Structures are given as structure tokens and as C-alpha cells.
Amino acid sequence: MTALPALTAEDLRPLLRRGLPADGAVIAEPLLTLPGVTARATTTERASRVTAFDTLLRSLLARFADQRLAEAARTLFGMPADLAGTTLTVRREAAAAACAREAHHFRKHLEPRILAQLAQALAADSDRLLAVAVSAPALLPADGPAVLPAEVFAWEVAEHAEHLSRLWAHVYALRAELLACQRLASMDPHGADLRTAAERALWATGRLHGAVADYRRAYGELLLHGQVAPDVLVALAGWAPALPTGEVDVVCQHGPDVGDVRTFLRRLTAHPQGRAVHTRWVAAFVAPRTTEHTDQSGAAA
């Protein structure tokens, strides 16, 4: 997750000189990398982020929470049409009048408060729009059934949340199998249970790759509102032997998403390519018996 830059009133002060539209030449770079700005920009180009920042600033001023200062804040930035393009002195005097204060008092005491509140609103907005795609969806306790509004946006948001939940369910399923492999490798590196756990991990890997493919068909090459490909989630489950693309295809072609682990393994190992993937995968987990170990067991003594 990207950390939010700390914003202060001083970050916004340079914007006051010209007011709106926000002048790209004076917008501090950290403001243009805010998640709330990048999420709204149509491209990663600076010009697009400047436009997005200007829009964001306008919408935050239009919804300025402190009603006593709301009109003054909008006036200070030159939002009313008759103040667009006027000097800061003119806007400041009009803003002071809007909240019935003298201009000097306004500049000394209320202007910093407006900028601080605006910086706070920008940070809160960015916190809401922060890309959380590489974190599992947060779970909140529900007091009762959530009422989904009967409208397309809500249906699509819910469907995307379904996709993400399934994707992460498969990530955690693979993680559980890989943890079992680690535990068994420590407890009994030559036991049959480790081999079974490794096979289950291969099955879980295939299921996860299937879910990734489903996601890509529905939403494209990147996780929505994140900058990462869904394939990245595979690596988050834990260490596993690398599967080149061709081998992922072999695993996915043998129906890891249908039936159980036994059916999957039967199908996979019925084909030479699948057998090769299976052998290599299991060998990466199961330590080969050493001569010393054989001697200790007494089998070769």
C-alpha cells in the first residue's frame, strides 16, 4: 500500500496567488501524486494530473465542511465566476467580507485555517481512494443484511468485490498449502505427507491461476484501481517453485478448478508434460534421501 504524503496548509499556499484554475506551474509535486489525484487522472501524464487536481480542489471547495468558512474559502480561491482571474488582494477582501471579518484578521487567522482544512480534506479524500488492491479486502462486522441499491453501479461494484474475494480466497488457500509444506518439511522431510502437501499446493496453484485468468477476462491486465497485475498475488502466497507460463498453462488445462485434488492429479499425470511438471514440482519440496539418512534408517546398512 502506498503511504500518503503528509499535507500541510503551506503545501496549498502557492495556489492562492492565481486561484482557480490551479496553475500547474505552482502545484507542488506531492499534491500531484496523491492517490485521490492519480485515481481521477485519465493518464499518468502531468497535464492530466493537473486537471484532476484542479477538479478535486473545486469539488472539495464546493463541499467545504466548515459552513462558517465555506463561502469565504470558495471566494478566496476565485470559484465564483465574477472573481475568476482577479488578484489575490481582491479575492482576499471579498472572502473576508463573505465571513464578515476585516481583511487583515482574515489573512492572519482565517486563511491558514481554510488552507489547513483543505489540506485535511485532500488527505481524507486520498485515504478513501488509496489503491488497496494488493491488500486482501477488509472485513467489517455487519449488524444486519447490507441493502444493495438496485442499480448498475452497485451491481458492478459488488461483482468486482466478488471477483476480488474469490481471488484472495485462492491466494489464502495456496498460502495454507505452502505453510503445510514448510511445516512438514521441518517435521519429516522424507515423509509421504510432505509429498501429498506438495501435490495439494500444486492443485491450489492451478486454482489460483484459474481465478487470475477469470479476473483478467473480466477486468483486464491490471487490478482495478491498483497498479499491479493480478498475477502478482500468486507470489504473495509464499515461496513455491517457479512455473514458467507454458507450465502454468499445462496445470490450468487439466482442470484444477473441477473436482478434487485426486481427480486433478490423475488428469495432470496422464499426460507427459503434466507428469514432468508434477515431478519437478514435488521434487522441489521433498528433499532427496541422502546416504547418511539411509544409513541412519538402517535400510542400507
Added chain:
Amino acid sequence: MSITEVTCGPVRRYVITGGPSAGKEAVIEAVVKAGLPCSADEAARNIYRAHRARLGRHLQVGDRREYSREVLAAFVAEYTAHTAGVRFYNRGIPDGYGWDRFFGLEPYPELEEANRTYRYDTILVLDPLDRFEDEQDVVWAKEREIRRVHELIVQGYYDAGYAPVFVPADDAESRLDFICANLRLARPSIEE
């Protein structure tokens, strides 16, 4: 504005929009109940259902543009059908910008053209109800993605050249009062 002007006066088009859980359906219901001309149904709903039924599955990357074009055609038809007096719209053409942005798509030429040609008089954005504790859908409204959709819809209207009026979170009747006061509009059901 008098009741006669509401129904027979100059054409005035007002869009009511916002993210899911902004309480839009309740406000639309209040508008209809007040006797104000309004597109009660959101055209996209039926198109979406039909589109999915035709595909036999959920929408995928390759389907979204075609779906957007169908919805746009419905919005344009709804726009041009109105020829006199006031009308409220349940979402408007620029909602398409927010939809596209949610899915990481660039605006397409037909949307840009429609936005230039068919302009609304006022855009009313309903603020989210996520801090309005009396609403039963507050749990859903707290979902991060719901808020993201809301913000992308707002951004879409700014991109389309509008300066929306934000309607504070409140019960539907109070929001209608706010809207009518803002538009200097008489509520027929009150005047009768």
C-alpha cells in the same frame, strides 16, 4: 417557478446523480411523489440485465464498450424526448465518464460528442449517506469502492464541463426541499 411553468414552460433538464448508496432512489421517489416530471427508472438497469442475459455471463473487458454505447443511446433518447417544462433525470449522459473511469477505460468519441450536444441545466450530486446513521444501507455505503464510484462520477461531471450542486446527506424530503429551493422550483404537491 409556477406549476404551469414546471410542465409547459421553457425546457429545463436537471440530473440527479451520485454513487450507489447516495440515497438516489429515495430522492427520485420523492420527486415523483411531489408531482414533478421525472425519469423514475434508470434506463441502464434494464439494458444491463438484457445485456447479461444475451451474453449468458457477466460483462467482460470486451463487452463494456458495447454496453456503454447502448446506455448512451438510451440517455440521448430520454434527453431528446423532453420538449417542454422541467424534467428530472435519474443520472445523465456524463455518468458514462465515471463508469468508464471505474473500469480504467478512456472516454469514447460518441460519449464526448453527446456530452457536447446534449447539455443539462443543473447537476445535482447527492452526497453519500455514509455518515447518515439513520439509513439502513449505511453498512454498504461505507464500502471503499462505493465511495470511489461516487468520486469518479463527480469527476466525470467536472470533466464534462459542469459545476455540480452538492445536495447534503439528509432524509429524502429535506433533500427535495433543498433541491427545489436551489432551483427556485415550486413543489406542485405543496402548492395544491
